[in-house]
Amino acid sequence: MFKILQKELKALFKDRRAMMLGLLMPIILISIFSLAFGGMNKESNRKTRLLVCDEDKTIFSQKLVADIDSVKNFETATTTTDSAIDLIKNGKYPAAFIIHKGFTDSANAVKPLPWELKYDVAQSVEMQMMQQYLFQSLYASIGKRMNERMMLRNMQQQFAGMDSLSMMMAIGQMKKNVDAGAKNMQELRENIMRIKSEPIEKAPDNAGIVQAVAGTAVMMLLFSLTAMGGRLLEEKENGTLKRLLYSPLTASDILGGKMLASILFAMIQLIIMFSFSSMVFGLVLVPKIAAVLLLIVVTAFACSGFGMFLASVVKSRDQLQSLSTLAILSMSVIGGSMVPSFLMPSWMQTVGHASINYWSIQGFYDIFWRQLPITDFVFLKKVLVLFLFGSVLSTMAFRLFRKNVTSMA
Amino acid sequence: MIEVKDITKSYGKTQAVKGISFSIKDGECFGLLGPNGAGKSSTINMLSMLFPPDTGSITINGTNASNANAQVKQIMGIVPQEIALYEKFTAWENILFWGSIYGVSGKQLTNKAEELLKWVGLFDRRKDLVKDYSGGMKRRINIACALLHSPKVLLLDEPTVGVDPQSRNLIFELIQQLNKDGMTIIYTTHYMEEAEKLCDKIGIMDNGKIIAQGTLDELKTLSAVSDMIVVDCTQTPDEKFLSDKLKTNVAVNENTVTILSNDSKKDLTNIVTTCTDAGYGITRIDIQKANLETVFLKMTGKQLRD
Numbered sequence: 001m002f003k004i005l006q007k008e009l010k011a012l013f014k015d016r017r018a019m020m021l022g023l024l025m026p027i028i029l030i031s032i033f034s035l036a037f038g039g040m041n042k043e044s045n046r047k048t049r050l051l052v053c054d055e056d057k058t059i060f061s062q063k064l065v066a067d068i069d070s071v072k073n074f075e076t077a078t079t080t081t082d083s084a085i086d087l088i089k090n091g092k093y094p095a096a097f098i099i100h101k102g103f104t105d106s107a108n109a110v111k112p113l114p115w116e117l118k119y120d121v122a123q124s125v126e127m128q129m130m131q132q133y134l135f136q137s138l139y140a141s142i143g144k145r146m147n148e149r150m151m152l153r154n155m156q157q158q159f160a161g162m163d164s165l166s167m168m169m170a171i172g173q174m175k176k177n178v179d180a181g182a183k184n185m186q187e188l189r190e191n192i193m194r195i196k197s198e199p200i201e202k203a204p205d206n207a208g209i210v211q212a213v214a215g216t217a218v219m220m221l222l223f224s225l226t227a228m229g230g231r232l233l234e235e236k237e238n239g240t241l242k243r244l245l246y247s248p249l250t251a252s253d254i255l256g257g258k259m260l261a262s263i264l265f266a267m268i269q270l271i272i273m274f275s276f277s278s279m280v281f282g283l284v285l286v287p288k289i290a291a292v293l294l295l296i297v298v299t300a301f302a303c304s305g306f307g308m309f310l311a312s313v314v315k316s317r318d319q320l321q322s323l324s325t326l327a328i329l330s331m332s333v334i335g336g337s338m339v340p341s342f343l344m345p346s347w348m349q350t351v352g353h354a355s356i357n358y359w360s361i362q363g364f365y366d367i368f369w370r371q372l373p374i375t376d377f378v379f380l381k382k383v384l385v386l387f388l389f390g391s392v393l394s395t396m397a398f399r400l401f402r403k404n405v406t407s408m409a
Numbered sequence: 410m411i412e413v414k415d416i417t418k419s420y421g422k423t424q425a426v427k428g429i430s431f432s433i434k435d436g437e438c439f440g441l442l443g444p445n446g447a448g449k450s451s452t453i454n455m456l457s458m459l460f461p462p463d464t465g466s467i468t469i470n471g472t473n474a475s476n477a478n479a480q481v482k483q484i485m486g487i488v489p490q491e492i493a494l495y496e497k498f499t500a501w502e503n504i505l506f507w508g509s510i511y512g513v514s515g516k517q518l519t520n521k522a523e524e525l526l527k528w529v530g531l532f533d534r535r536k537d538l539v540k541d542y543s544g545g546m547k548r549r550i551n552i553a554c555a556l557l558h559s560p561k562v563l564l565l566d567e568p569t570v571g572v573d574p575q576s577r578n579l580i581f582e583l584i585q586q587l588n589k590d591g592m593t594i595i596y597t598t599h600y601m602e603e604a605e606k607l608c609d610k611i612g613i614m615d616n617g618k619i620i621a622q623g624t625l626d627e628l629k630t631l632s633a634v635s636d637m638i639v640v641d642c643t644q645t646p647d648e649k650f651l652s653d654k655l656k657t658n659v660a661v662n663e664n665t666v667t668i669l670s671n672d673s674k675k676d677l678t679n680i681v682t683t684c685t686d687a688g689y690g691i692t693r694i695d696i697q698k699a700n701l702e703t704v705f706l707k708m709t710g711k712q713l714r715d
Contacts (some may be wrong), residue, residue, distance in 0.1 A: 239491030243554075246457050246487040247510045248479040 017319050047075040047346060048130050051084040051096035056103035060142075064099065067141035073133045075346075088120050089370070090378050091362065094342065095119035095127060097134065097195075107142065110149050112192055121199035122365040126342045131197060138193060146188055213277045214364035215337040218357045219328065220273075221266050221303045226324040228262045228304075229311030232401075233320060251405040255398055259308050266300030283368070291367045291374040298386035299360040305393030306356060312400035331355035336362075359385045410435040410593050411456070411562065416465030418451050425451040427617035428465065433610070438584075438594040440608030442601060442701060447614040449597040450490065453566045456595065457487045470561065483511065486560030490567045492547045496540035500531055500550050503539060508557030518557065525553040529583065545576025552583060562593045569603065581606060601701035613705055620708045629699045636673040637697045637706070640666045640680060643690035654683045658710050664692075669707055 052068055054061050069076045079087070084096035100114035107113060117134065119127045232255075235241035244254050274292060277283040285292060310327065314320045332338055334348060335357025341349050352358040363382035366372040372379045411433040418426040426448045433439040441449045455462045456469075458478050467474040474481045494503050504522045513521060526532040529549040531542075539547060548568060555563060565584065569577045584607055588594050598604055604611050605625055612622040621631055641664055648661040651668075655676075660667045666684070670676040673696045684691055697703075705711075 238496070239489055239493035240495060242459065242491070243487070243489050243493035243507070244510070245459055246482070246485075246489070247507075248482045248512070249510055250479075 017315070048073060048095070048126065048133070049093050049346070050074045050076050050130070050134075051087060051093050052076050052078050053081045053084050053096055053098040054078065055081065055101045056099050058104040060104040060107060061099050064103075064138070064141050068097065068134075068137055071133065071137040074137075085118065088118060089372075091120065091122075093120075094123040095130060107146060108149070110146070110153050110192060112194065116196035116198070119197070119199050120370070122362075122369045123342050124199065127197070127199075131195065135193070135195065138195075139188075143188065143193070146192060150187070150192075209277060209281045209283050210364055210368040211340055211361075213273060213281075213283060214361045215332075215357070217270055217273045218299060218303070218335075218360045219332040219337040221269055221299070222306060222328045222331065222356070223324070224269060225262050225266055225303045225307035226310055226320065226328065227307075228258070228265060229307035229309075230317055230320050232258060232308075232311045233314070233317045237317070245405065251402045252398060255308065255312075255401045259304055259394060259397075262304035262307055263297075263300045266303055267296055270296045270300060288367045288374075291372075291379065292364075294374060294383055295360065295363045295367065295386075298383050298390065299356070299363075301390035302356045302360070302386045302393070303390075305390040305397065308397035309393040309400075312397040312404070331357050334358070335360075356386065356389050359389070410437070410470060411439075411595070412466075412468040413452075413456070414466050414468075416452075416455060416462035416467065418448075418455060418460075418463055425617055426455070426462070429612075429614070429617075429619045430465075431612050431619060431622055433593060433595065436588070436591045436593055437610060438588045438596060438608045440604035440611040441595065441597040441614055442599065442604045442611055442705075443597075443614030444599050447599075448617040449599075449614055450566060452614070453487075453564055453595070453597055457485060457564055458482055483558065484561045486555035486558065486563045488552050488555045488563070488565040488568050490570060492544075492551050494539045494547060494550060494554065497538060499536050499538055500526065500542070501535040503550060504535075504554055504557065507554035511558035513558050521557050521559070525556055529553045530579070543576075545572050545579070548572050548576060548580060549583070552580065556587075560592070562595065563587060564595045566597050567599070568596075569598070569600070601705070605701055611701065613701070613708065615705070615709050621704060625701070628701065628704045631704060631707075636670045636699065637703045638668045638670050638673055638677060638680060639693075639695040639697065640668070640684060640691055641693040642666060642684060643692060646684065646687065646689045650687065651683065654687075655679060658706065660706055660711055667702075667706060669703060 050068070052065050054065050065076075065078060068074060077093075079096075081096070081098050084093070084098070087093045088096060096118045098116050098118060100116070102114050117127070117131065119130075232241070235244070241254070245251070274283065274285060274296070278285045306327075307324075310320060310324050314323055332355075334344075334352040335341065335355030336352060337357045341352050341358065341361075344352070359382045363379060363386070366376070366379040366382060370378075374380075413432070414430050415428045416426060416430075417424065417428050429448075429452065431439070441452060443449050454460060456467060456474075458474055458481060461475050469481045470484055472481055495506070498506070501522065504525065505518060508518045508522060523532065526535050529552065531546060531549060531553075534542070534546070539550065542550065552565070552568060563584075568584075569580055572580065581603070584594060584596070588607075594607075596604070596607055608625075610622065610624055611628060612619045613628070614620070621628055623631065643664070645664055646661055646666055648659055651659045651661070651666060655668065657676075658669055666680075668676065668680060677694070677696070681691060681694070
């Protein structure tokens with residue numbers, strides 16, 4: 001038994017890179033998961049980016065804008081309503097709070113306030129939390145003034161044209177009005193200060209399915225394509241790579257053929273996943289089929305490039321297994337495959353841009369949540385980024401493979 | 410047909426091939442004989458254009474190999490030392506694939522595949538997965554896969570490693586038949602019997618150099634010895650002690666002593682006396698006529714399988 005132990009340890013230490021990856025991987029993954037999810041419950045870590053549009057432009061509305069800006073949960077920017085809608089559509093901001101013209105007049109007349117919250121349908125979950133913060137800050141800013149005005153309105157309605165005796169009685173009534181304050185509060189919430197809140201596009205009925213399908217599909221695709229990249233190492237180990245290189249095929253022919261097989265496999269895998277989701281979970285594909293197919297092609301290209309790149313970098317299948325698990329889980333966490341990226345700290349959301357998962361999932365959000373047409377630049381930008389991912393990774397894979405092919409064989 | 414001039418190859422600081430030259434005529438069977446690590450596989454890899462030599466040149470069929478890589482590869486068939494087959498494919502699938510990458514297709518490919526499978530005696534098992542084949546069967550398919558495009562030159566890199574004697578004889582017959590049909594063969598091995606049996610010309614490699622080359626008779630003459638005396642002892646003799654006493658090249662491999670001799674009758678008495686006096690019990694004595702082993706021993710002072 002001791003001899004076997006010795007042999008196993010020797011074999012382990014032979015491939016030092018694989019051993020290091022195996023040891024470091026859990027530590028790195030724990031760090032990434034902690035950074036991504038650990039910040040979720042710390043409100044201070046999560047600042048919601050909010051556009052504020054002041055169409056009223058009065059002293060009262062400007063004070064409200066300043067008060068919103070001072071709230072620690074918000075990172076605000078002011079702009080016009082039209083540009084706010086564009087910025088949300090482009091995915092630059094999740095929401096805009098719009099103070100319409102006539103806001104001060106309505107406040108003075110104690111009428112429902114003309115303000116509303118417009119938001120990205122892809123951020124619906126976050127908006128539920130955001131509305132709580134927003135109402136708290138709005139109430140802190142103008143709630144007292146609105147309450148006073150409502151009390152005055154009530155007094156004027158109750159004591160109009162009365163004599164002094166009646167006025168004495170009014171004082172007593174004032175006390176009752178204190179009790180009515182609570183009722184006023186309810187009216188403020190439900191009527192006067194109610195924020196009209198809606199996404200800029202109509203949310204689909206099966207919004208949750210999109211996150212589940214897109215997130216899982218990309219992550220699983222990365223795993224299966226890395227396994228396909230591993231075939232290259234398998235060919236090295238069983239001698240068939242050397243035999244292929246003896247033939248008139250070039251190194252580029254060999255890697256190119258493998259890459260095309262990966263892309264084709266990836267496309268089939270994604271088509272099956274989305275077709276299954278359509279049949280079982282009712283994901284509506286038909287009107288968006290062209291955009292879905294375009295995104296499937298570039299996602300397959302990017303993921304195949306990733307698989308081939310990893311296979312060209314490592315020297316053994318043990319190394320590939322460790323490195324790919326680390327890279328794929330990391331990308332899946334920061335890119336939003338495991339949980340939606342808007343639930344992570346904002347800096348982590350920015351880091352997520354470095355993952356294939358992020359761009360692919362956002363592309364699927366564009367199609368299914370934001371209902372963008374295939375010609376919309378916002379959607380095409382994601383297609384372009386995924387294409388660039390695929391191009392850069394496969395170019396690097398080809399270069400490394402051509403450079404190392406003889407030693408690999 | 411093939412002209413190799415002063416080629417070298419280094420891996421880092423290690424020079425595996427140290428300026429070797431040889432030529433092979435059309436239809437000839439050329440053997441590269443040498444122990445493991447002699448530089449045979451590096452030479453084969455350069456001949457098959459897996460990588461170019463660091464210096465020197467290789468001309469195949471009148472074309473400089475480094476200038477017309479794909480063109481030259483098309484006329485060469487290579488049987489690698491490893492069984493380079495897809496084990497999860499059937500023999501039929503393997504053979505079609507390896508033929509197709511040389512541009513053979515359609516009816517021509519299936520006809521040739523059928524012909525080769527019958528030739529190697531595996532047509533009836535063509536639908537079986539390669540992983541279910543015996544070592545000898547895999548070796549035969551390994552050879553067949555190199556012949557789909559009817560190459561003019563066939564390079565075989567130790568094609569009988571790990572094969573049972575029956576399969577080995579079958580492989581010899583296949584190679585002899587190919588050579589008889591006019592195919593130029595380059596055959597590497599560290600078994601002198603294989604080189605003696607198959608090759609018209611032999612190059613003996615050791616430590617990256619060709620130390621002797623020619624026909625079998627030329628090489629035997631070169632060794633200038635007629636016999637080789639092989640003595641098995643009860644324990645491992647001291648090589649230096651025996652060399653000093655007998656005043657000739659002595660090779661010791663475990664308990665076996667090998668000594669070159671021009672007069673075996675006279676030398677045998679001397680050897681037996683020396684061994685017995687030194688306390689080495691003798692269990693077997695064999696006198697062999699000069700062969701490639703004799704040549705190698707004469708040239709290098711060591712046995713092929715050292």
